[in-house]
Amino acid sequence: MTYIHFIVNPISGNGKHNISASFIQNYFPKDQFKIEIDNTTHKKHAIALTKAAVANKPDYIVACGGDGTINEVASCLIGTTIKLGIIPVGSGNGLASNLNIPRNFERAIEIIRKGTVSSIDVGKINDHYFFSNTGIGIDALIIKKYEHSGKRTLVAYVKAALSSSLEFKTRKTILSLDDKKIEANPFLLFISNSNEMGYNMSLTPKASLNDGWLDLIVVPQLSFIEKMLLGYHVLRNTVENFKKAKHTLIQELTIEVPAAIYLDAQIDGESYNFETNVIKVSIIKSGLMVITE
Incomplete structure (x- = not known):
């Protein structure tokens, strides 16, 4: 039984x-x-x-x-x-x-x-797990505003995205991966385990749940026109064609925002607040068994 x-x-x-x-x-x-x-x-x-x-x-x-x-x-x-x-x-x-x-x-x-059971990879951000994606860039602010709206609709999400694009401020961020440190001012810093965010939208359409890698997307500070162009590519699932979007496959990543005391993040579409300015991201290969078709 x-x-x-x-x-x-x-x-x-x-x-x-x-x-x-x-x-x-x-x-x-x-x-x-x-x-x-x-x-x-x-x-x-x-x-x-x-x-x-x-x-x-x-x-x-x-x-x-x-x-x-x-x-x-x-x-x-x-x-x-x-x-x-x-x-x-x-x-x-x-x-x-x-x-x-x-x-x-x-x-x-x-x-x-x-x-029928298959295994999928699991992402970890500090002491929390993610199965789809996480991020500390504009997407974290979007989700925060989306939750505050009290409405779980695509229209509410788009409104939150437009408002956030005007309000979000980039900050000096240090990324440590592959034994090197990269200084950035990311507008978008998004880490994905899956090929969809929800609402049929994707920043990482080629991502796989069981390839042993996380997909990192970093987009620097943008002009207003560039933000609109990025939004167009997000809706079209063609962010890979947006020239300022840098895509990297990772297994471990440390993110530090020196000027911050705490960091907002989104984890699988929910808003979180970390009482630290350092975040460590890693992958647990085949960390979860899921019933699938």
């Missing part, structure tokens, strides 16, 4: 989904599956629920939510033998899209029922 624990974020996707205990149990016959279900009630609640579920040693823990919920659940599975399942019900759903997990609930559930 397969033991599956579901962690459901009831407000993901503006709370319009119909994923409930009765809905889930309809798809998992009691003679084949042991099912347990928890609902989150606030941000970070999925972490506590997942840790409690891990103690009971289920075969799978399934995150029903957006990239933020998935991050909270998946972060608790690093170093365990428990597999992550995903039912994407968020607004962006970048990781699920990269894994070809459909937004159709019945089809996503069928993938979980079949139980």
